[in-house]
Amino acid sequence: MNLLLVEDDLDLGNGVRIALANQGMDVVWVRRLDDALRTLDGGTFDMVLLDLGLPDGDGLDLLFRLRRDRQILPVLVLSARDALNDRLRSLDDGADDYLVKPFALAELLSRVRALARRSYGFNDETIRMRGLALHEPTRGVIVDGEPVELSRCEFDLLALLLKRTGRVVTRRVMEEQVLPGGQANGSNSLEVHISNLRKKIGQGYIRTVRGIGYVIDVQSLARSTQK
Known part of the structure; x- marks a missing residue:
């Protein structure tokens, strides 16, 4: 923390x-x-x-x-x-x-x-949020009881967002802390990773805050807000 x-x-x-x-x-x-x-x-x-x-x-x-x-x-x-x-x-x-x-x-x-x-909603090792559980020591993720395979970047992005549930994480922070070499300067690498992550864990978790970054809200989101 x-x-x-x-x-x-x-x-x-x-x-x-x-x-x-x-x-x-x-x-x-x-x-x-x-x-x-x-x-x-x-x-x-x-x-x-x-x-x-x-x-x-x-x-x-x-x-x-x-x-x-x-x-x-x-x-x-x-x-x-x-x-x-x-x-x-x-x-x-x-x-x-x-x-x-x-x-x-x-x-x-x-x-x-x-x-x-x-x-x-997490103890010293596991972060839990509305049917999603992330275990940092083993880098394991479970959604609704089923294991989900994530890439290194996808896992690190999800962990970063979950640890700050309810608060917006800026693009700059996500790029600097997670992406190789802090990819930025017009690159859409972050958007690609977020899109893949949403496909794997399902809708209702990650919300885009346009022009700023992303957030995982405490309450479930409507599909229409996930764009």
């Missing part, structure tokens, strides 16, 4: 970053609200770990922006504010979980994994 950690405390931030990295997670750590906003605009993440008391503002402002823009990016609040009203406000404003400082790193890791399961 790709995580954005927003935490201004040096010791805590470094400890959390190391603990998450040791579990195989990719972590971008920033210490200010402005840096968090710029990082979110320029990257793709699976979850945000958000401190509320930041040097240049309140973390709730970032949470408000995410939910205002209808982003379903999971947010786990990490805060020393332990009053019931603070916890309730954060959850009511759109946080998915709330962990009071100081906390044990083992509990943080457990909550991150639990939130990932709730948000994306």
Whole structure:
């Protein structure tokens, strides 16, 4: 998983970053609200770990922006504010979980994994979505109980989209992370791979966001939207 950690405390931030990295997670750590906003605009993440008391503002402002823009990016609040009203406000404003400082790193890791399961429907090895299951260690894919053979690029594209269910993945990100040599510059290679992938896994999963990229929606899509 790709995580954005927003935490201004040096010791805590470094400890959390190391603990998450040791579990195989990719972590971008920033210490200010402005840096968090710029990082979110320029990257793709699976979850945000958000401190509320930041040097240049309140973390709730970032949470408000995410939910205002209808982003379903999971947010786990990490805060020393332990009053019931603070916890309730954060959850009511759109946080998915709330962990009071100081906390044990083992509990943080457990909550991150639990939130990932709730948000994306996968455990540490298998990603599941509406009859489709992708197992990364064996690079296996099953659709409605039947195995499906995918090429390397098709599998990697599907894994990338599934890990970001509900959020658009741009063409640039898909080309740079999956296609050989980051094929672009007018090439229709990405469209060809997506077309082949749709034929193999069936309609109702991958939606084109014209001029931007592709997304797998949480709810099933009508065939007419798959073009």
